[in-house]
Every structure is written in structure tokens, then in C-alpha cells.
Amino acid sequence: MIQKLIDAIKAKDAPVVVGLDPNLSFVPKHLQDAALDKVSSVEGLSDDQRALEAAAEAVWQFNKEIVDAVYDIVPAVKPQVAMYEQFGLPGLAVYDRTVRYCKEKGLIVIGDVKRGDIGSTSASYAKAHLGRIGVYGREIPVFDVDFATVNPYLGTDGVKPFVDVCNQCDRGIFVLVKTSNPSSGEFQDILTEGGVPMYELVGQKVCEWGAQSMEGRYSNVGAVVGATYPEQGERLRKLMPNTFILAPGYGAQGASADDLSSFFDEEGLGAIVNSSRGIIAAYTKDAYSSFGPEGFAAASRAAAQDMIEDLRRAIAER
């Protein structure tokens, strides 16, 4: 699967993934109103259920317009499942619908689920999100994304079931190594005996886990490394030469394209950079406000194009 992602990045010359994290505050009012109208006639729902159905419908229309506006210029999308889970079952139905729609559009889908548990439980998550679940003699794909993000805190037996499913079903994972958030250093940067920070120990394990899932130069077992931590990114790029990096944090979280230049290999590959709010809520920013709420999807396309240009420039100028 990692080779498929690399091919898609090359084809579009764009190491960019659009984070589909549709906080309802990003969804223009006209879509929220239309969604409420649409569900108002559905019978048998409580007022709370109707509101959740409407929120999910608004998110779906928002996602669809954005995907339609960007699918030809970016290789991948990354829906953040929390943004759908918060609307309950209607929200998760829209997560599923969004995943399917993006795949129909030829996009690679990274499910940002950050799951991780003891072995037998991780096996269920791995089947649910990347593999197939065996019931009544059938083998059924469930949420069926191409890549999922995985939390490493439980160690090898919590990650191995995901790697196994990657190998069985040609999928990939990105394991959290150094996350983009302000307090990620609290545990991840702690120096262990010998002076090695925890995130490097996790990075070493990611290399081990990935060694049995190689496709050419890179492994299907990748790493999440926050664009907001360029020094750690540079260090990890060297420490994990065969590990593809998913780098969140560009734009709204504060990282620039120049912060990211050391995340890439000498061919300008080896990493894909996520932006969520910076793209999907572009119309709310000064730079793209002329598009207006009705033009939110065109604003997203413009923001994605600007981000792609910015990264191409930073990679070329290294």
C-alpha cells in the first residue's frame, strides 16, 4: 500500500493530505440549514436524534464539496474519526460514506483513528479499520480505509495485529512517534537512561515492526511525526530511513514548509504533510475570505494549491 501512496504523490507532485476534520463550526451556515431542512421530514426521530442526523448530513455535504474540489490535485485525505464519532451513529455513517466516496474518487484514505490496545483487542480494531471481519462464514470489510494511525503506548503486542493485517490485506499504518501537539514532549521527549529520548525508542520499534512489511524503499509501517517539531523530524528521518512519515501540524498548528524540508528524502519523497483546518476552513481565513461561505470548496482548492506550491518550493530550495 505504501507504494500506491508514493505513486499517487508522484503522479500529482503533491506530498499533501487533506485532513477531513469537519468541526461543525467550519461548516457554512447554508449547509447546516439545508441539512436541518432535509431531515425535518424524517419521522420517528427524537429531537436529539434529528439534530445529530442533521449535523451528520451537513458534514457529509461539506466533505463532498471539498473532495470534489480537491481530488484531482491531492493524492490522499485523512478523515479524523473523532469528528464523526462525536455525532454518534449518524456521524459514523458519514465517516463510512466519506471513506467510500473518497476511494471512488481515486483518493487514498488515511483513517486517523489512533487506536491501540492489548493484542486481542487491537486485532479487532485492525480488522474493523483495515482488514476484514469473519462472521457467518463471510469475510467482510468494515470501515475499510487504506491506512490507519496507531498508538504505540502498549508496545509490540498492541501494534503487531495491525502489521499482520497490513501484510494480509495490503494496507498500511502510521504509528504515533512524535506528535504535533504542544504537550507531546511530556512523555515523548523524556530522556531515557543512556540519553535517548522516548520518541527515538518508539521510532526504533517502528523500524523493527516495519521490517517485515517492505515495499521497495519504504515500509507499510509508517510514523506520525509532527511538522511542528522540525529538529526531531530531522533526527527521525535519519534514524528511520525506510519509514514513511505522516506529518501533521502544517498551517493552523504553526509549522511552515521550511520546517518540513528535512522530513523528505533526497528524491523529495518519504513524507506526506497534512493540513486540516488550513484547507477545509480556508474560507474563514483572511487570505481566502473573498470566496465567501458559498465558495468554501473553491477556497479549499486554492488553499490546497498554495500549500502544494509552498512544499514544492521548500523541497526544491533545500
Add this chain to the structure above:
Amino acid sequence: MIQKLIDAIKAKDAPVVVGLDPNLSFVPKHLQDAALDKVSSVEGLSDDQRALEAAAEAVWQFNKEIVDAVYDIVPAVKPQVAMYEQFGLPGLAVYDRTVRYCKEKGLIVIGDVKRGDIGSTSASYAKAHLGRIGVYGREIPVFDVDFATVNPYLGTDGVKPFVDVCNQCDRGIFVLVKTSNPSSGEFQDILTEGGVPMYELVGQKVCEWGAQSMEGRYSNVGAVVGATYPEQGERLRKLMPNTFILAPGYGAQGASADDLSSFFDEEGLGAIVNSSRGIIAAYTKDAYSSFGPEGFAAASRAAAQDMIEDLRRAIAER
């Protein structure tokens, strides 16, 4: 919320939580067959959808019978969401239905979701599982459990939104400190500079996070400490005197009641012990096989009673 859990443990003299982790292999064939019959007449489903609906229905009937058999002797249940997520939307609908049913029966529900992300995303998870989500002017509870488990790898800003919701909505969390699985030591036991293992640093943070959410002696911010690691449990009990412990690993994962005696405070409180397979799949074990598959729920009750007696003895004999 922690006081409500303590009161329930006292009232039933049972520091025991039943893990509702219904792997389909635990569900007796007669329930699986009946579920398939029940959904066979539903129109408009693909064969895959029908199989997932049937699996979810089988799990629901399984859970319901077990809950009916144990609700008067245990204070709490802990559904593991992965076991429901693996069946997609029908599975998550049964997770929701199980949570609601258990609350109707007076049980405290610990949603074993192990969520954790950057701050804004954790806020969505916290609202989805413990709080209320604001949409269209309404404040709506979604999955609505009493406690949730939380992964600490992202540090304070990934955990704080859960603590905030605990304070706003009178809920609780259990943060993963030292997990029960075989490879938990890979990162959690790593010695940091100064010789303190990582899990102790996490434990210290749990105390800090919980300090603003106290109810009497204990905080609404608890910790997951695997019963399979009695030495670390004893150490953490002393390090975190105001932190309630959720201890998985009894029974099927290998921990005994005597391993757990140091997890409790001098009053025999301060911890609640989970067993999943050991109770819900008791009928498949030699000790309870006389109940047979038809008597699976009665076997679960017998196993829960035996576990309660075992823990009472171990606490009394300290």
C-alpha cells in the same frame, strides 16, 4: 462520579467489573443462529450487511442475558468498544444499546475506548463519550458512559479535555498507566534519566490531572494498572494515594486475587478489578462447563460470584 462507583462497590461488597468484550467466538451457537433468523427477513440489506446485523444482534442478546444474570451482584460493567466497532455501524448501535441497558439496570458503565489525541480532537472524543455535543442549540449526550479509558501518550493537552468534561458533567476517566499486556513494559517500564520508569512519570501526571477533580479521598481521574504486574501495582498504589485503579488482567490474562491485594487501600477500596473472558465466556471453561452453552449466563453469574469471593478473601487475608 468516582464516589458513585465507590458507593456501588461498597453496596455490593464487590470490587469487580464485568468486561463486556463479546468476541463472537464466545457467543453460543444457538444465539448466533437465532440472530441470523431474525435478520433474514429484513429487506434492502446486502449479504455482508445482513451478516453484520446478525452478528450485532447475537452480541446484544448475549450481553443482555449476561447483564440480567449479574447486575445485582456487581457494581459495574466495562464494554470494550473495539468488539462492537468490528461489526461496523450495527455493532456500534449495540454498544450504545448495551450502555443504555446497563445504566437502566443501575450499573456503572466504563467505556473502554482508550481514546486520546491532540487537544481539539480529544475534546470531541470527550464530548462523544462522556459529555454532550452542542448542535443546533441543543446539548446532546452521545455514547454517554460514566467513565472512559484514555491513552496518555500525547500528554496533558490530549488528556485535559477529558478532565474538563469530567468536571462539567460529573464523569470519570481511567488513564492508561501500566497496561496488563505482555509487552506493556517495552515503553512503560523504560527507565528515564534519574532511574524512574516511564509508567511512574505517567502516574505522577495522573495525580496532577486529577487534583482538580477530587470527590472525597479519590479523584475522578483514575488509572489503569494491569493486575498482571503486582509489583508495579504496589508501587503505583503508594505513588498515587488518591487515584482509583482500574485493574484488568484477572483470570484469563493470568493474574490472581493475591496479586491484586496491594492494589487496594486499607479499607479494601481504591481499586476495581476487571474480568472479561473469565466471566462472559465462563461456560467454555472446565470449571463451569456443566452449565452448557444454553446456561452461559448462569455460568457467568457463578464465575462472577467466585471472583467476588476470591477478591474478598484476598483482601481479608492481607
